Amino acid sequence: MVESQLVSRGIKDEKVLEAFRKVPRHEFVPENMRYAAYDDGALPIGSGQTISQPYMVAVMTELLKLKGGEKVLEVGTGSGYQAAILAEICRKVITIERFQALSDGAKNILDRLGYDNIEFIVSDGTEGYAEETPYDAIIVTAGCPDIPQPLADQLAEGSHLVLPVGERYLQTLTVATKEKGKLKIEKSIGCVFVPLVGKYGWPG
Ligand code: SAM
Numbered sequence: 001m002v003e004s005q006l007v008s009r010g011i012k013d014e015k016v017l018e019a020f021r022k023v024p025r026h027e028f029v030p031e032n033m034r035y036a037a038y039d040d041g042a043l044p045i046g047s048g049q050t051i052s053q054p055y056m057v058a059v060m061t062e063l064l065k066l067k068g069g070e071k072v073l074e075v076g077t078g079s080g081y082q083a084a085i086l087a088e089i090c091r092k093v094i095t096i097e098r099f100q101a102l103s104d105g106a107k108n109i110l111d112r113l114g115y116d117n118i119e120f121i122v123s124d125g126t127e128g129y130a131e132e133t134p135y136d137a138i139i140v141t142a143g144c145p146d147i148p149q150p151l152a153d154q155l156a157e158g159s160h161l162v163l164p165v166g167e168r169y170l171q172t173l174t175v176a177t178k179e180k181g182k183l184k185i186e187k188s189i190g191c192v193f194v195p196l197v198g199k200y201g202w203p204g
Helices: 002-009 014-022 031-036 054-063 081-089 100-112 149-154
Strands: 043-046 049-051 071-075 092-097 118-122 135-140 155-167 170-179 182-191
Touching (some): 002 054, 014 081, 031 043, 054 182, 081 092, 100 118
Parallel strands (some): 092 118
Antiparallel strands (some): 170 182
């Protein structure tokens, strides 16, 4: 998966590639889908949600420009796979999910795999998580109609917020960098994520 789907498509950050080599993706997909765990695609994980395509997880992680040692906020825990990739690189990961069942499932897997630097929150992630602000990086793994203002407010100066922004079922990967208190916006590739549902996202 790492060589054929990530390196061959231009993922270069060695920290990101090393994290992908370590995290067993098959642990994060339902048992009856494990045959496809290392295929190039998203897979269903219950509650109508998905574990994202490995390449998309890699692109988004690379766009965060992590050095190691960061405190990162993830909105959209889902299976917990992206949180594991982040936890391999960063000091601390705070991950928010709106479905209790998904958050519990992800926590079970990540506890069993021995991760002790991930905090799980069940709430509306469009409001961020003010208790641990500011964040050295923020990633949203669901499609947003626009950049949620609380996430912009909770981002540290000089840090990156990576998120899909656009229509309900078709978005553009977007990088917002905080410079002198304002967001500098850059557009990356097109993508298709499940909707971010919440106060600063889509209606349920
Ligand atoms: N990062 C996940 C992984 O590695 O498996 C994949 C995330 S899935 C594509 C998007 C997730 O965002 C879903 O689990 C969905 O329930 C969650 N979500 C949607 N709106 C949310 C919100 N307002 N707050 C928190 N989570 C939300």
